[in-house]
Amino acid sequence: MRPSLFLPHLLSLAGYRVSAFPTNILETILKQSRENVHGGVSQALSQLIFAKKQAPDTVAPFDAKKQYVSTQGKHAFVPPNNSDKRGPCPGLNAMANHGYIPRNGIATIHEIVSGSMDVFGMGADLATFLAIYGAVFDGDLTSFSIGGPPPSLLDLGNLLGGPQGLSGSHNKYEGDASPVYGDLYQYGNNLPQVSQFTSLYELGRANGDSVDLGVLEKYRVQRFEQSVANNPYFFYAPFSGIIVNTGAYIFIYRFMANKSAENPEGLLGGETLKSFFAVTGDYPHFTVKPGHERIPDNWYKRHPVDYYTIPYLTADGLAVALRYPQFLSVGGNTGTTNSFVGVDPADLTNGVYNATSLLKGNNAFCFGMQLVPQMAPDLLSGLYNDITNALSTLTSAVDNATSGLGCPQLSGINKKKLTKFPGYTKLNPNGIY
Secondary structure, eight states: OOHHHHGGGSSSTTSOOGGGSOSOHHHHHHHHIIIIIIIIIHHHHHHHHHHHHHOTTOOOOOOHHHHEEOOSGGGSOOOOOTTSOOOSOHHHHHHHHTTSSOTTSEEEHHHHHHHHHHHHOBOHHHHHHHHHHHHHHHBSSSEEESSSOOOTTSOOTTBSSOOOOGGGOTTTSSOSSOSSBOOHHHHSSOOBOHHHHHHHHHHHHHTTSOOOHHHHHHHHHHHHHHHHHHOTTOEEOIIIIIIIIHHHHHHHHHHHSBOOSSOTTOBOOHHHHHHHTTEESSTTOOEEOTTOOOOOSSEEOOOGGGOBOHHHHHHHHHHHHHHOGGGGOOEEOOSSTTOOEEOOHHHHTTTSOOTTGGGSTTHHHHHHHHHHHHHHHHHHTTTBSOOHHHHHHHHHHHHHHHTTSOOOOOOOOOGGGGTTOHHHHTTOTTOOO
């Protein structure tokens, strides 16, 4: 069947907005995701991806009305004030600055999902998982700050301390070797670095003022090598590395490229890139103003029949990994620079995965995702008095994100294989693994 017969069920792709959903978005979206997203939608998207491989110019037709993202009126750019929260995700920052999520930077799962779909054309399945993950590790299970610790607006009943927000989730959510944001243990913060942005801009400039997936792959190799060479505590984690780091680069093109009739898949030029990363000035004299990311005027998102979902991410991630297998290398530096050691996935997963199997099908995505609930109890024990609800919510989200992908059965991992990495041991102040 054609993708268009399935995709309208993806919560709001045919005009039915997420905001119309009942308040209990966790149960509703997870149920819809299980029944629709990984059934018909996954099949439809697989067919669309296959069609693209056979004919790369097979793309959804441009529709200015459906793809236009307003930056006027209630969605006009307003810079954050001193109490507003902004953090290490340029997309979330831009959404807050334009009022697609609360401008104070503290948002519910519902608001994050709705905003991600409305602004970027992110699929509900992917947006839901990322929002739930943020709410579990950085918030109160229903809401989280896209920046630093929020004021006492969240439910603190079961939390050991105040939520730290996305800025406080190093190597749990945001991580090392980011495109533009610096490594925490290299700079002492995870703020944007002008030198990193300039390097990316230069690669796009040499490519005809076009940052595409090829440019981003080259740049990602550079950043990985830079982190190994300069960050003694560099750690490439299963989730924040294999999943989030992969997405951080791919999303730049898939979400930030401006769509048009001439370029329905999108064109990401230097000025658009600067806008989304809060950069001003002319090359090479750039200035970055963290938290002031903005959606360009006259900018168009992905077509509603081609929202970017988990099947797309798994396909994009595998394509990169086949060319650069180092991006599947869980491991890190051991306390000094240039001391990177990888962990054999077979040793980590008791033989369920190995270096060869990770390069097949959906296994790389499955591996990164399935290790989330395996590693979560240790991390959650430092956040919650009782981890039962948090772990259950997280496990359900992982199950939904991986259902229908044919993931191998993983019953446990050998976490001791990770204790040699300071970037990992710093995740659990109690030192218990």
